[in-house]
Amino acid sequence: MTRTLVVVGHGMVGHRLVDRLRSLDTSGDWRFVVLAEEAHPAYNRMALSSYLTGRTRNDLALADRAFLDDPRVDLRLACPAVSADRGARTVLTAHGEHVPYDALVLATGSRPFVPPVPGRDAGHCFVYRTFDDLDGIRRAARRGLPAVVVGGGLLGLEAAHGLSRLGMRPHVVESAPHPMPTQLDAGAARVLHRGATELGLDLRCRTAVASIEAHPEGTVGAVRLTDGTVLDCALLVFAAGVRPRDELAAALGLERGDRGGIVVDEYCRTTDERIWAVGECAAVQGRCHGLVAPGYRMADTVARRLAGHPVEAVGVPDTSTELKLLGVHVATFGTTDPAAGRAVEIVFAEDTTRYAKVFLQHDTGSLLGGVLAGDTGSRAELGPLVGRRPPAHFERLLLP
C-alpha cells in the first residue's frame, strides 16, 4: 500500500527531501504531494543575484525533467497550504482542498523581516528572496539613481552589489558598528568595508532607517536615518534578516521556538510522529538555521528515515559561509563562536587588505574554525584542516 507524503513548500530544502526520498524509495512505497506557494518549481535561491545579471529561471531550476514528469510526484504550484488538521491528517490548500497525508513535512522556509518603519509600504520598496521580488526590482531599477539597502549582512551586501550591477548607486544602512556583524569581528569587517567601498557601495554603519518618504505618485523618494542624514532613494530593499515561516504550527498545535520556528528534535521530528520540519522553518532543538547546508542535512535525515534507513542526528551544523561579492573575499569556516575562554584566538592581519582569524582548541591546539577576509587562503583550503593541529606553514596558508 502506498503512503502519501505531503510536503509544504517547494524551496531548496523541500525539493531536496522529495528528490532524495524518490531515489531511496526503490520499492515505490511513497507518493508525494508538494504544495508550493510560488508559481515556479524550486530553484537555487542562493544564486538568485545572478538572475539580475542575465541568468534565466531555467538556469537556476533545481527540478529536472525526470522530477517534473515523475508520476509519483504531484507538484501543485501557486497552491499554498493555509491550514491543517492533525486529527483528520489533512492539509487545507488555498484552493479549498483537503489533502490527506500519512507523513507531513513542513519546508516553508523564512520570510524576510521588514522593520516597522513609517512609509515602508511605499512603491519600489522590495524584499530579496524570490524570482518575483527580483522581477520587481529589475523593473523599478534606474541607472545612475541612488538606492538604499536596509541591512548590511550577507544578504544586504549581495543585494546592494546586485543593484550596483543594475547601474544604481546603493547605500547600505547597518545598525551594528560594522557590516556582517553576525559573522565578522571588527578587523575582518574593516577589510570588507574597504572592498565594498571599492565596488561602489556606500556603507553606513551605526545608524538605522527612521522613516521612508514617498513621492506624490507613491514610490519611494528619500530615506531618513536615525543619525539625521537624508538619503535620496529611488528603490529600497529590505534585507534586515529573516523570520521562520511557522504559521502552520498554530493550526497543528505544534510548539514554536523562543525565536520562532517549528520545534523539532535532532531528527527533525515534531512531537507528532507523523510531522516533520526541515530547512529554515525548523527550530532544531530550539535553533533555526538560515543556510542551505544545514537544511540539506535535515532533508537527508528525514528522507532516510522515511525510507526506513538508519539515520544519524542532524548534529551541530556547519555554519560556514562565504560572501558572494565579486572582488571581496569574506568567508568563515568551522566554528567561529567557540565557548568563551575555551579557545586560543589568533589573528593574522595586514593593513585593511587582509585579515584571517582562527580558533584553536585551548588544550589540544587543534583547529576549530576561522574568519577570512581579503586576499587570504580560501575556505576550501582551510576547512579541511579543522579538527587537526595546524601545519608549520599555516601562516602561509592564511596569508599567502
Next chain:
Amino acid sequence: MSGILVVGDGPAAHRLAERLRGHGHTGPLTVLGAEPAHHRPLLTDVVAGRLPAEAVRLPPLPDTRVSTGTVVTGIDRARHEVRARQGGTETVHSYDTLVLATGARPVVPDIVGATGGDGHLAAGVTTLRTASDCARITGETVVVLGGGPLGVETASALAARGTDTTLICAHPHPLHERLGETCAALLTETLEQAGVTMLGGRTVVRRTPDRVLLDDGTNLRADTLVLCTGAAPDVRLARAAGLRVRTGIVVDDRLRTSDPHIHALGDCAELNGRAPGGVDTAWAQADALAAILTGHATVHRPTPTVFRLRTRFADVSCVGDPADFDRPGARTVTLTDQANRRHARLALRDEHLVAAVLFGVPEAIAALGIAHRYGRPVPSDLLGLLLGPPARPAPVGSETDEDALVCLCNNVRRPALVKAWQSGARTVTALAGATRATTGCGGCGPLVARLCDDWEHEARPAPERAR
C-alpha cells in the same frame, strides 16, 4: 692623556668608567656622585625582601677616583671646570672631557598633603629610587600610585612580601598604552590573583596621615603611599650651563652635547628625539662612548632594547614602539589564549619583527628579542614558537638546550655560565659577577638559580657512585 670627568654615579657612569679603562684610557678618570652607585632594577627585589639592600650597590671601580657624596653645582664651560659641594666644602674640578650622567629624577604629582611645607615628601610618602627609599615603605597597608612598569613591579613586590597592596592607575589597566587593551587587562587579572587590589581609571587627589582620597571619592587606608609616577631626565646642570636641552640633554650620534667637550648619556640624555631611559640603553651608550672617547669608534648606533616587566606573577615583555602596530604596511599577528593566560601581538614587515607585546610566552621572548635586536628574520612557524608544544609537563632543566641564550640583556649563553661554574663561580651572585647574567632586567634570575641548583646536585657524588 686627557682627563675625563664624569658627573653622576649611576649605571651609566659606572659602566663608562669600567669600559674606558678596558679600552686603554690611561689618563685621569674621576667620577663625582651625589650618592653611591646603585643597580636600580633590583630595588624591587629589596622591597620584596628577596635581596638585602647592599646587593644593589655596584662593585667598586678599579683605577678610578670616585668621589661619593659630591654634588656638582655648576659648570664653567669657558674654564673647563665644574664646581661641587662635598659636605660643607666647595671643590673645583677641571676637565678635558666632561660627561654628564645625571640620570633621571622621579616626577612627583600634585597631591594635597603629599609634600611638606619644605617641598620634601611628607612622612609616609615616598618615591622609589634608592636603597634607602625601600626602607621608607612601611606598615601593613600600602598604596602604590602609577600604572607604569615601576608601579606594577613595586605592587607585585609588596604583594609578594605579604603587604596589603593597592595599585592605582589612571588608565583602566596598568601599562595600557604599551601593552594594549587585551594584554593590559590580562595583567590586571593576574595581579588581582596575586593579591593586589587593582583600581584603574583613578588617581589620588589628597593624602592625610594613614589615608588617601581618590578622585572618585574612594577613601583608602595607606600606611605608606608610594609614588611611581614616572621619572624625568635630570637636566638642571646642563640647562644652567646653557647646553641644548629638550626632554633630555640633546646629544648627537657621538653622544656629544651642543658643547663638543661635553658628552651626556643614560637617563639624562636625549638621542634622536627620544630619552627612553633604562639600563640597557645606559649600558649601550656607555659602551659606545667609551669606544668613541678612546678612538675605537666614531659613532653610536642604538640597537633596539627589550622591555621586560620584573614581576614573578606574569611574564610580560615588549620590543619596539606601540605605534609600530598601526603603521601602514605592517602585518600583525595577535594571539589570545584566555584559558592559559597567554597573549602575543607582533608587528612584522616581511620576515622582520618591528614590534611585539608578549604575555605568558616566555619561550618566545628570547627568540623574538634576538630577531628584533639583530634584524634577523623571525621563524616561519610563528605559531609553533608562540604556542610551544602542546601542554605537557617539562622535566626540570630539559627545556634549555646546550647553547641556549640565558640572559638576553647581557647576551650570556649557557656555555658561558658552565665555564664560569667550572672555574669556581658556584652561586647566583658569583655567576652574575663572572658573566653579568641576571644583572640586566633580572628576568633570567630564576633560571640561573635553577641551573645553579642542578649543577650543584650533579657535582655532589651520588651515593651509588661513592660506594
